[in-house]
Amino acid sequence: MRKKNQKRIAVLTGGGDCPGLNAVLRAITKQAILEHDLEIIGIEDGYEGLIRNRHQRLDYDDVSGILNLGGTILGTSNRANPFRYQIGRGKHPDFSDVSDKVVKNLKTLGVECLVCIGGDGTLSIAHGLSQKGVPIIGVPKTIDNDIQGTDVSFGFDSAVQVCTDAIDRLHSTAKSHHRVMIVEVMGRTAGWIALHSGIAGGGDIILLPELPYDLDPIMEVLKARNRKGRRFSIIVVAEGAKSRGGKVVLQTRGDGGVASERLGGIGFALGREIEQAADLETRVVVLGHLQRSGSPSAFDRILGTRLGSEAVAMIMAKRFGAMVGVKGNRLCHTPLKSIAKGPRNVPKNHPLIAVAESVGTCMGRTL
Ligand code: F6P
Numbered sequence: 155m156r157k158k159n160q161k162r163i164a165v166l167t168g169g170g171d172c173p174g175l176n177a178v179l180r181a182i183t184k185q186a187i188l189e190h191d192l193e194i195i196g197i198e199d200g201y202e203g204l205i206r207n208r209h210q211r212l213d214y215d216d217v218s219g220i221l222n223l224g225g226t227i228l229g230t231s232n233r234a235n236p237f238r239y240q241i242g243r244g245k246h247p248d249f250s251d252v253s254d255k256v257v258k259n260l261k262t263l264g265v266e267c268l269v270c271i272g273g274d275g276t277l278s279i280a281h282g283l284s285q286k287g288v289p290i291i292g293v294p295k296t297i298d299n300d301i302q303g304t305d306v307s308f309g310f311d312s313a314v315q316v317c318t319d320a321i322d323r324l325h326s327t328a329k330s331h332h333r334v335m336i337v338e339v340m341g342r343t344a345g346w347i348a349l350h351s352g353i354a355g356g357g358d359i360i361l362l363p364e365l366p367y368d369l370d371p372i373m374e375v376l377k378a379r380n381r382k383g384r385r386f387s388i389i390v391v392a393e394g395a396k397s398r399g400g401k402v403v404l405q406t407r408g409d410g411g412v413a414s415e416r417l418g419g420i421g422f423a424l425g426r427e428i429e430q431a432a433d434l435e436t437r438v439v440v441l442g443h444l445q446r447s448g449s450p451s452a453f454d455r456i457l458g459t460r461l462g463s464e465a466v467a468m469i470m471a472k473r474f475g476a477m478v479g480v481k482g483n484r485l486c487h488t489p490l491k492s493i494a495k496g497p498r499n500v501p502k503n504h505p506l507i508a509v510a511e512s513v514g515t516c517m518g519r520t521l
Contacts, residue, residue: 162193163469164209164260165269167226168200168234168276172297172309173450174458175226178271180217181462187214190470195263196227200272201279202234204256209263221455224448232275237282257286267469271295274302274497277477281490284475291468292477292490293461297446300344300497303488304479308461311453313340313445314350320441321355321388332385334376334428334436338393338421340445343402345392345500347445352390352515353506359387359516361424363394363402364500365507367518373431375516380434391424393417395518418442460485 156162165182167175179196186192194212197203210228220227233240236253260268267289270280273296284290294301297313317339328335337357341347345362352360359375361367376387394417396402403419421438428436450458457480464478464485476487500507511517 156193157191160191160193162195162263162265163267163269164195164197164263164265165212165228165271166197166200166203167228167230167295168270168272168279169230169232170273170296170446171225171230172295172446173224173312173448174308174454175230175271175295176217176220176223177308177450177455177458178293178295178462178465179212179227180220181459182269182466183212183217184214185463185466186469190466192266192469195265197268199229200231200234200276201236201256202231203229204259205234205236205239205252207259221459222449224446224450235275235279237279253282253286256283257288260288267291267474269293269465269469273298273307274300274493277301277490278494281475281494284490289472289474290490291465291474292493293465294477294479294493297347298341298344298497299346300342300499301479302493302495302498303477303486305482306457306480308450308454308457309446310346310350311457312448312451313347314354315451316445316448317347317351317390317441318354320439320444321351321357321390324388324439325356325386328386328388328437331435334387334389334425334434336389336391336421336425336428336436336438338391338418338438338440340417340441341392341394342417343394343497343499345395348390348392348395349500349504349506349510353510355388355390357388357390357515359389359518360510361389361391361395361420361518362500362507363392363396364502365517365519366396366398366400368398368520369427369431371516371520372518373428376428376434377432389424391421393420395420 198208299310405416405418
């Protein structure tokens with residue numbers, strides 16, 4: 155039961171899930187209850203729940219024991235954009251702006267603030283709602299690590315570990331069969347996962363969206379390794395990588411709905427190019443949603459807890475219209491409007507690219 159005059163806040167998780175979401179929900183709920191006696195309303199399935207008025211009260215016991223759980227106890231959706239809500243599912247769906255309905259639903263709920271935990275899509279929508287007068291605080295999440303206003307997002311460390319474990323495992327079969335093994339990892343237009351897991355797993359070739367690749371240096375590395383008796387190679391390729399002058403490979407072009415364009419398939423395209431160019435047997439492993447699944451790493455649990463705790467501090471200080479993030483190792487606040495300006499890609503001069511090349515890793519270019 156809500157106590158008399160007890161303040162109420164709402165929280166939602168939007169966009170693709172990732173490990174660490176539950177750590178944030180737990181931190182927000184526990185701190186808001188223990189330190190400020192707030193009532194927490196969990197909105198179900200991201201903005202879908204705000205549009206359709208689906209929510210649940212989160213009590214202390216609801217968030218107890220969820221720190222190590224992957225996914226989100228609230229559910230999520232990456233299709234429900236209140237500013238462009240898809241009506242119908244067919245080939246030519248209609249879209250409608252239902253943002254006023256969302257604002258009304260929040261008013262009726264009587265919440266002091268809405269905490270939106272999500273990636274750039276969710277946070278851009280949060281910015282739109284904030285411009286309509288909704289008091290909002292953003293918390294960044296994504297395995298892609300590509301959100302403006304923070305050096306790191308939770309989910310990334312866990313995803314990098316999954317990819318690194320996979321690359322470690324693939325070494326033995328690649329070696330036994332004398333094959334080229336291509337590992338395709340996620341990240342959309344950003345190469346952070348490929349760069350980090352490629353270095354951690356000791357990939358021979360790492361291909362990022364930010365550095366369009368040439369086939370020649372790749373083939374040179376593969377053949378040179380064979381000549382030296384290292385008759386296998388591991389290539390880590392980001393799903394958003396493309397050849398110089400080429401296009402990003404898409405699984406589905408989509409129907410114009412939210413997040414409907416799905417990347418994927420560059421691993422197979424590259425595998426075909428390699429087999430056509432030389433007598434090198436090649437196999438492709440697409441790690442896909444395994445990278446988003448399972449228990450969060452210790453790092454992501456701690457980061458999620460820090461961000462959740464700071465989000466509550468921001469509510470109490472009425473620092474609305476901003477996102478909590480990390481710069482260096484310190485928490486920081488960034489206005490939501492500057493998050494909406496697109497993904498944070500790997501800079502071409504990022505020190506880790508130079509480090510990879512300094513140990514002989516090919517980044518798809520001739521040095
Ligand atoms: O943004 C996270 C992410 O996992 C991307 O790396 C990937 O391209 C996309 O989401 C996959 O989305 P979906 O779960 O809709 O297939």
